[in-house]
Amino acid sequence: MHNATDLGGQVAHAIALKGISKTYGPVTALHPTDLSVEKGEFLTLLGPSGSGKTTLLNLIAGATGPTTGTILLDGCDITRMPPRERGIGMVFQNYALMPHMNVFDNVAYPLRARHQPANTIRAKVTEALDRVGLRGFENRKPRQLSGGQQQRVGIARCIVYSPTIILMDEPLGALDKNLREQMQGEIKRLHKDLKTTVIYVTHDQEEAFNMSDRICLMSTGQIAQLGTPDELYFEPVNEFVADFVGESNLIEGKVTAANTVMTSDGLTLVVCSTEGHAIGSLVKVLVRPEKIEMIGRSAPTVTSVRDNACAGTVAQTSFVGGMTRIAVRCDGGRILRIKTVSSRASDCAPAGLPVTVSWAASDTVVLKS
Ligand SMILES: Nc1ncnc2c1ncn2[C@@H]1O[C@H](COP(=O)(O)OP(=O)(O)O)[C@@H](O)[C@H]1O
Ligand SMILES: [Mg+2]
Structure with a gap:
């Protein structure tokens, strides 16, 4: 018909x-x-x-x-x-x-x-x-x-x-x-x-x-x-x-309270929402590389560090024209990938530089593990 x-x-x-x-x-x-x-x-x-x-x-x-x-x-x-x-x-x-x-x-x-x-x-x-x-x-x-x-x-x-x-x-x-x-x-x-x-x-x-x-x-x-x-x-x-569309950091952890995820190495993450994920369930927290900020370790001020912060050292910096990609090895071993608009200042992030990385809870998405 x-x-x-x-x-x-x-x-x-x-x-x-x-x-x-x-x-x-x-x-x-x-x-x-x-x-x-x-x-x-x-x-x-x-x-x-x-x-x-x-x-x-x-x-x-x-x-x-x-x-x-x-x-x-x-x-x-x-x-x-x-x-x-x-x-x-x-x-x-x-x-x-x-x-x-x-x-x-x-x-x-x-x-x-x-x-x-x-x-x-x-x-x-x-x-x-x-x-x-x-x-x-x-x-x-x-x-x-x-x-x-x-x-x-x-x-x-x-x-x-x-x-x-x-x-x-x-x-x-x-x-x-x-x-x-x-x-x-x-x-x-x-x-x-x-x-x-x-x-x-x-x-x-x-x-x-x-x-x-x-x-x-x-x-x-x-x-x-x-x-x-x-x-x-x-x-x-x-x-x-998350992986096919753009680049991503995926951090594994367990939901321990509303909007809170704990990683196996003891990092507590504040996330945008844990709705749909029961307490105790395993999840992956997505953070896009351009949403992570890197601050020199020497002077992180209260205002510059956002909901989530983690200390580490620069593992690699690659200048790819308009963007600079930086891999940071967090204390505990996890690698986080960061993407920033290139500037002459980002040339000054040599491997081994101690840094603090930081991102907002609102820039996270919680996915099933
Ligand atoms: N005529 C066919 N005979 C057998 N397998 C086919 C045939 N056409 C497609 N396939 C299989 O179906 C799947 C999807 O193919 P396709 O639709 O061409 O994928 P895409 O266009 O996304 O690359 C593949 O595994 C492919 O090998
Ligand atoms: Mg095709």
């Missing part, structure tokens, strides 16, 4: 996956998964290689059929609909252009496949090439274009028939860093102009953060966490998320 709203009579999502899964023989590429994408949203599937991102995208596109579950497009069940009838656009990492066709014919291809009249085709191809900055390249063959230009053709070919949903599988994966950043900006601008729903795949955390309204972080064929970039960074639900 095709019906225009999701169960419950609410406004339909652009895409709603219900219990969707995929197995290949003994391999589970995707465990049963629920995921809804809002209209006009830019959602990114982020995760390490093999985590099931492409599988999820191919299921939505119809390139492969699910083992279990249902896919709703705008409230209609498309689980068994052939790919071409879904009206979903796809952009691939390897561009997938037809090498013997020029740019115009590559971009015109989906319109010709839909038997559109010649004058409509000319107008739409011209508009699409305009949008990706490739007017004047109509007669070139793909091999006469740079990687970035080839991917612009791939994007033009996708947007030319105004799909309501665009899927992109690591579209910038083959480009160098500077070009990738430029293309990220262009794709974001296109998304804003076209107001299309985009589901984007990348394994690059910065790319995901830069582009997305929400991120669906995947791990071993499952959703590890779904949320805004802000939520994933500041409220990771587990150690995998």
